[in-house]
Amino acid sequence: MSEDDREPRLGDVPFTEALVVWVRVALLSFGGPAGQIAVMRRLLVDEKRWLSEERFLHALNYCMLLPGPEAQQLATYGGWLLHRTRGGLIAGTLFVLPGFLSILVLSVLYVEWGASPVVAGLFFGLKPAVLAIVLQAFVRLSRAMLTSQARRLIALSAFLALFVFHVPFPWIVVVAALLGWWGGREAVEGLRSQDQNAATSSKRPPLGRSFRVLALGLAVWWAPILALGAILGTSSIYAREAVFFSQTAMVTFGGAYAVLSYIAQRAVEDFGWLAPGEMLDGLGLAETTPGPLVQVVQFVGFLGAYRNPGALDPIWAGVLGSIVVTWATFAPCFLWIFLGAPYVEWLRGRRGLADALAGVSSAVVGVLVHLALWFAHHTLFADVARWTVLEIEVPVLASIRPVAVVLALACALCLFRLRWGVPATLLLGALGGTFWQLLAA
16 A cells, blocks of 8 residues: 555545644744744644655645745645645635734834834844844755755856846746756756655646636735725825735745845835835744744835825734735735645646756755845944945945844854754844843943
8 A cells, every 4th residue: 555545535634633733833833934844744744644755745845836935835735635725725824823913913012112222132133143044044955955066056046146137036936947847857967856756646637627716816816905906096005015015926936035135125125115124123023923934024014004104093004014915925825725736736746846846946045145145234234335336235344243243153153053943042132132232221
C-alpha cells in the first residue's frame, strides 16, 4: 500500500476536529514562514497523519510559487484538501485573524504613545533585532537553495537587477521562473529540482468549474474595493491603498522578506505614507505577533490612512485602512488556492512547477540580500545618500548609530552562536533599546 493510500479521503476527518487543529495552527504561528510551516507539518503530517510527507511538500511547492504568503496559502490548501471550500476558507481566515487583531491594537498604541521613552525605546531596539533575523533568514535560505553554481548566478543576478539597475520586482520573478523551467527541461546542471513527486493521480478539473471559481473569486475580491471607491472617491487614501496592495498581491512572490523592498520603495519613497524607520517598526510588530509576516502591510495601511484621514477621525481612519489593506492582500490568496489546487493535484509527478520554483527560490535569495542592505542602511545609520552615477543608495558613514550596531551584533550572536529563538532575540533587542532610551532621557 502506498503512502497516499493511507491518507484520509475527503470527508473522513471530522470538521470539528480539523477546526480545532486550525485554531492551534493560528495561535502557534510565530517565527515567520519557516516556523509556521514546521508547525503545520508537525500537526498535519506527524501528529494527525492527515497528509503524507510527499503530499505536504507538493502543496508547499505550489504555495511557494504563488504570489502571497506561502504559509497562509499552505493552511488554505490543507483545509481545502480535507474539506474543500469551507475547509480552505476556515483554515486560511483563522491563520490571519490573530495577527490582524494583534497588529491593529499595536498600531493604535504606536501612534498614540509612540513618543514615550518606553515605546520609542522598544521600537528602537526591535530594529537591530529584525536586521539580525533577516540575516539569519538569508543564511538559512542560501544554504538550502544555492546548491549549485547556476542557482548562485541567478541569486547574484537578481540582487544586481534590484540594487544596481532597479529592475521591477515582478520581472525578476518571471525571468527566474522561466530560467528554472528551461533549466529543468534542458537538464542544465544545478537548476533541475530534486523533488520526486508521486505519479499523477487526479483527474483534470473541469474547465467550467475553473471559470466559475475565477469569476466568483474576482467578484469577491474587487466588489468591496470598487464600492469603496464609489462611496469615498477614487482619490481617497483608502481607494489608493486598496488598488496598490491589490497590485502588490499579484507580485508578492517569495514571501514577506522578498517583497518588502518593493513595498518599502513605493510606500515610503513614492507615496510618503510612512518613514523608512517606521517600515522597520512595522516588521518588528509582525515578527512579534502570530500570523504571516506580510501582515506588516496592515501597519503600512494603518499609518497611511491615519495621516490622511479625510473626514474620519484619524484612529478610525487607520482601522479602516487596516481592514482595506488586509482584504486586498489576502482575498486573492484564497482565489489562487481554490483555482489552482485542483490542477496542482492533477499535475502531481510533473516537473514543470518544481523546476520553475527552483529558479524563483534562487532569485528570492538575491532579493533577500537587497532587503538586508536596505534594513542595515536605515537601522545602523541615521542618514543615507544616493550615489548619482547609478542612483544607488549608500549610507552616510558619519551618521552611524553605535548603539544600534551593538544591539544588532548582540542579536546576531544570540541567533547564530547561542541558538536563541526569534521571540527571545526580539525581547533582547526590545529590552536593550528601552534601557538605552531611558538612560538617554
